[in-house]
Amino acid sequence: MIITLLTDFGRGSPYAAAMRGVILGMLPGVRLEDISHEIPAGDVDYAAWVLKESAPYYPAGTVHTVVVDPGVGGSRRVLGVESRGQYYLAPDNGVLKYLFHGDASARVMHLNRREFCRSPVCPTFHGRDIFAPLAAHLAMGKTLDELGEPAEPEIRGRVALPVRHRESLEGEIVFIDSFGNAVTNLEASLISEEPAEIRVRSRSIQRVSVTYSDEPPGTLMALIGSSGCLEIAVNQGHAANTLGIRTGGAVHVRFTE
Amino acid sequence: MIITLLTDFGRGSPYAAAMRGVILGMLPGVRLEDISHEIPAGDVDYAAWVLKESAPYYPAGTVHTVVVDPGVGGSRRVLGVESRGQYYLAPDNGVLKYLFHGDASARVMHLNRREFCRSPVCPTFHGRDIFAPLAAHLAMGKTLDELGEPAEPEIRGRVALPVRHRESLEGEIVFIDSFGNAVTNLEASLISEEPAEIRVRSRSIQRVSVTYSDEPPGTLMALIGSSGCLEIAVNQGHAANTLGIRTGGAVHVRFTE
Amino acid sequence: MIITLLTDFGRGSPYAAAMRGVILGMLPGVRLEDISHEIPAGDVDYAAWVLKESAPYYPAGTVHTVVVDPGVGGSRRVLGVESRGQYYLAPDNGVLKYLFHGDASARVMHLNRREFCRSPVCPTFHGRDIFAPLAAHLAMGKTLDELGEPAEPEIRGRVALPVRHRESLEGEIVFIDSFGNAVTNLEASLISEEPAEIRVRSRSIQRVSVTYSDEPPGTLMALIGSSGCLEIAVNQGHAANTLGIRTGGAVHVRFTE
Structure with missing residues (x-):
């Protein structure tokens, strides 16, 4: 029962701790891993690479929570993905591009069930109000099917090929x-x-x-x-x-x- | 049994780890949360805001340990506060200003019982020698009454009002x-x-x-x-x-x- | 069962998380402590001091894993040291200089048993492929003797004396x-x-x-x-x-x- 966090919040900010607090309030026994909170602000490609080079080393069942999300609160969707025995929560902005590129059979869901989120949802902090509670629900045993509906990612992101x-x-x-x-x-x-x-x-x-x-x-x-x-x-x-x-x-x- | 740490030590320093080591030596099973160690050096107002925007999301019973303490070792007191089901340890320098402003019924103690601290106490590192052991004692079940005596904060801090x-x-x-x-x-x-x-x-x-x-x-x-x-x-x-x-x-x- | 990590990887990089993932995959119940990942790149002396000022505060049995290792993959050896009831894994580059200076009876081993490492070993990332699995093995109860052979450190490092x-x-x-x-x-x-x-x-x-x-x-x-x-x-x-x-x-x- 591991949840990882990967954000661009910066370590001097309260935002990562707010997410951690929300998760711990729901799931006191979880192991919470900070992959990094120092992705350059809004740098989706940077985060995509960091995720690619760290997530696979975690055990099966790990829930990776990626909040590098310059489009927060806009029309972009929240994705839940199952790939190679792990779970990924991320905005549909290309941050999972290496995952989609490397695993054509990844299962992708649009997580649109707001009853599993905090209420009300702040339009500028989905990390705290949507991603954190969804990660906790997944780690507590909810399935992706219970949290949303099948979807295709709108933005697969550009993976540069040689x-x-x-x-x-x-x-x-x-x-x-x-x-x-x-x-x-x-x-x-x-x-x-x-x-x-x-x-x-x-x-x-x-x-x-x-x-x-x-x-x-x-x-x-x-x-x-x-x-x-x-x-x-x-x-x-x-x-x-x-x-x-x-x-x-x-x-x-x-x-x- | 959660203890959070909020300091201006910087992540490249040994000081946060020294605090963590002391706490783990006393309380091996505790959950230790870093809210941040990257508050700008001595910036009490900055820390006050970060605390306000993160602490409330943690579960009841959490012990928040704030060591942004430019007056360390001087005449300022060490406060222990109970507010809305959580505990706060902090220097009496205004870093709890939002807490005092928002909760008139917060219980405030002056934690002056040195028998619960490391000995000797280094005058420049109360984080390691006073705050860390006090946090561990609180998390182990000691009450604020056992650790000090009732007090009024000398510095309530300026909360700018519109x-x-x-x-x-x-x-x-x-x-x-x-x-x-x-x-x-x-x-x-x-x-x-x-x-x-x-x-x-x-x-x-x-x-x-x-x-x-x-x-x-x-x-x-x-x-x-x-x-x-x-x-x-x-x-x-x-x-x-x-x-x-x-x-x-x-x-x-x-x-x- | 505590493993600490002290590196110069920087918090915006995937490398610390990769090490953590490897360790958690081997030893799900371990307590993983980040002493720091923000040692200035390759600054062995800086890391040596940070280690000296943090490691001793951790409980007996702690495994300290130091990967400030500009010579990674070259001829420098990987040391395993037992000193004052704690364990240290580090490259033989002087980063343990204060430990050797202060404890003449420290037991030093050259950890050369590659069957306890990941395979293949990447020549530029011994943190993930050698140090992380060795730390997990030590924390799981393997002895230093099982992981290597007695050795003298080649580089004891310069400890400036007054x-x-x-x-x-x-x-x-x-x-x-x-x-x-x-x-x-x-x-x-x-x-x-x-x-x-x-x-x-x-x-x-x-x-x-x-x-x-x-x-x-x-x-x-x-x-x-x-x-x-x-x-x-x-x-x-x-x-x-x-x-x-x-x-x-x-x-x-x-x-x-």
Whole structure:
């Protein structure tokens, strides 16, 4: 009986604690996990990646509650999803894009039964008034069917796919972590052959290293990171700042001389 | 048996963990909740608002432990308060001002029984040596009477009240949240009639919206926020930075043309 | 059955949650404590101090898991240490320096049994694939002997020791906390006599105060802080920024006129 929270509320705010309080009032024995409350405000893509890289490590039955929700109170719907033995509650804004991309058989519900929410619902804080009580109900044994009705997500979100050229591969930076490592969408399986060159901005990298300390401190490098994807890094440095790169930036992998 | 912690220690510091360790050593089964450890250093008013907007959502019996305490080790007293079925431990510096303002029947004690504290008490870290053990004792079933003696708070703190003019209302910004939304002290009940104009800095807002996405991104707007008070916001933006407003700034609501 | 985590992952990252998920999958009933995930990236000395000032307050049997590990995946070893009834898992990079300095009888093991780790091990995320499962195994009752073999730490780390001159004492700033207080390595016992002067940068302090509020706001001061060491502070200010001091900076205490 684990409920996780993933929000952009910031840790200096009362909002995460308000959600936790509501859940504990309904379900005193639950285990409450903060995946993070420091997603950059409204950054749905950032949250999507953080969810993808953390949720799967939790046990089966975990209820993941994602409130990165710039459209709160508007027309976007609240989704409840069952995928690979776990549950996800999230706004229909693309924050579950990797989940939908990776699991075509995910069961998706539109959670529209307001009798399971707090009353009245504040139009600007669905985290406290809708997501928190729904998460508690799910963790207490209610089924998704009891909480809503089948639905298709309106916004599946853009999952950047690598582009294959004749002798190269074009990828995209999809996440920059707190160390400044720039993670791409190029999975290790695409780079089974040792590349001749990796280009990012106007810089060239000649090989795929195994770990950061393979290169001298300060060296720009590429390696397969903990997500299983190619990552641009600087040993003991901050690759994103060094290169001035952002998510969405291109990375080219060339295979033959 | 829940103990919450609300401090300005910062998450990169050892101080919050030291408090948690002390409590767990005394009460291994307690549920320990971090409301926040990222209150701006010494910002008693900020902490007061965060407490007001989070504590009430926790279950009855919760012990809220507030250590935003720039006067630590000086003459200020340590208060223990029972209010609406919950307990509060805090320095007598105004951090409980909303609680005292809203609950005239709160029971207030001066917690001066040092035999329930760690020994010796470090004059600069009452969080670890006084508040943590007192919180554990309360959660273990000690009563406030056993831990101290009845007292009046010396510092009740300033709660800004709205000023009614003939055809307008003058409020004050009391909190700026992590999204940059500027929360005022103007409760929704004061704005039952649709205002003709809301003025903040030299900007004018013509209506009270329901939620952020009611206005185009970047638009300055007003709405009733999750605290039940009028809030100045920018959809997908940061109102406080946009306007250059701070807590204490004035907001005027005019009702007739 | 407590496992603590101390990392430099940052709270906006998925990495801490991935570790927590792995541990919860193995040991659903464990108590998981975040000491901090906001150690400055790769700052082993900072982490060492935070560990020293928090770990001892946890109950006997606690498993402290330290992943501030810029050499991850390289030749540095993973250590398991038993000291004063607690357990420590950490890279062999000096992050346990205060522990080794203070406890000559600490039992140190090289945890090299990969059958207790996740498989495969990602060379850049030993936190998730090595430290998390090892911590869970220890908390589940495995002994250090079962997880590795006796070893000496290769890097014991530099613990700055005070230097005694004829009529003075020379110390060093070893930690700057989130309030800007600059903690030195000069323990209170070295300053039993009231000093004539404390010098830091080109500033002079004339006495050792008891607590921050002993001096007017904004005043540079010295006191014995919560670590039991001399600390340079500014009441309601940020001493480190005011003085432009950093860790490693010198502090001189002169005893006679």
